[in-house]
Amino acid sequence: MLKLQNLTKTYANGVRALDGVSLDIPRGMFGLLGPNGAGKSSLMRTLATLQAPDSGTASMEDGSGGQIDMLRDKDAVRRQLGYLPQDFGVYPKVSAIDLLDHFAVLKGLSARGPRREMVESLLQQVNLWDARKRKLGTFSGGMRQRFGIAQALLGAPRLVIVDEPTAGLDPEERNRFLNLLAEIGESVAVILSTHIVEDVTDLCQSMAIMNRGQVLLTGSPADAIAELDQCIWKKRIDKSQLEAHRGQFNVLSTRLVAGMPVIHVFAKDRPDQGFELVDPGLEDVYFLKLRQQQMAA
16 A cells, blocks of 8 residues: 655646645556646656655555655665656667566676576566567567566566556557556556556556646546446537537537547536437546546636
8 A cells, every 4th residue: 555645746847747646555456547747757756766756745565564655765665666667768689588687686686596587487477488589679569568567577566657558559469568467456556657548447446537736536437437427428519519519518528420529528417409328438537527627727
């Protein structure tokens, strides 16, 4: 369990990236959902000890019933942490097994026998054993991300942070990668930072929605979706009607279907006879929270 209380961070350019962030993050898959610039990466870098907040507290369980102060005892955090940043670079001319072995040495795994055993086991776990001697420059995007997860799992961490891991992956690689994350999340805390709603819906038992450095919602995706039951309405309209509908109704999203806009509207009762009641999804929750924050500003 991680406990974050009132974390704040303002950069030198005046951007307030974290604005009183408080979260309880349990073991398992935790989704951190928000648009680009929401503050997700700033929060991930803070938890990964790469930057310090201006104020607030953060603690995590140490595995023996105690607590680690994540902001003061950074060495202890790093021993418990696996991190796959959004931009994970590799040495293109080095083989997967050699680079992972190098990372293991940097992680402090000095004994050659146990280190080699862990490296080989991780390459098998992420389904890269057959490609272990290939140079990383020949890997696809999905293979590089799976290699990134292997390096994040070195040292058997209790907390794994992955920042926008499926951006740019094709559907097959994305599914393979998400299945791997789900397996990892059965035994450790995994924070999945993403702007892709489906990733959170499919994988995460608990979640938070962030925007403009603030937490807008926490809880389980299923509970958040259930809150909107009987409140989401769909209508297909002409493009010329779009602005009028946006002015008249609480339009959450617009999607072109066969060249015509299909809008989702939040309302307790049927907005007008042209609307059809639909089952809500996490995307509706997401857009509603962003719209509520915008209207309150």
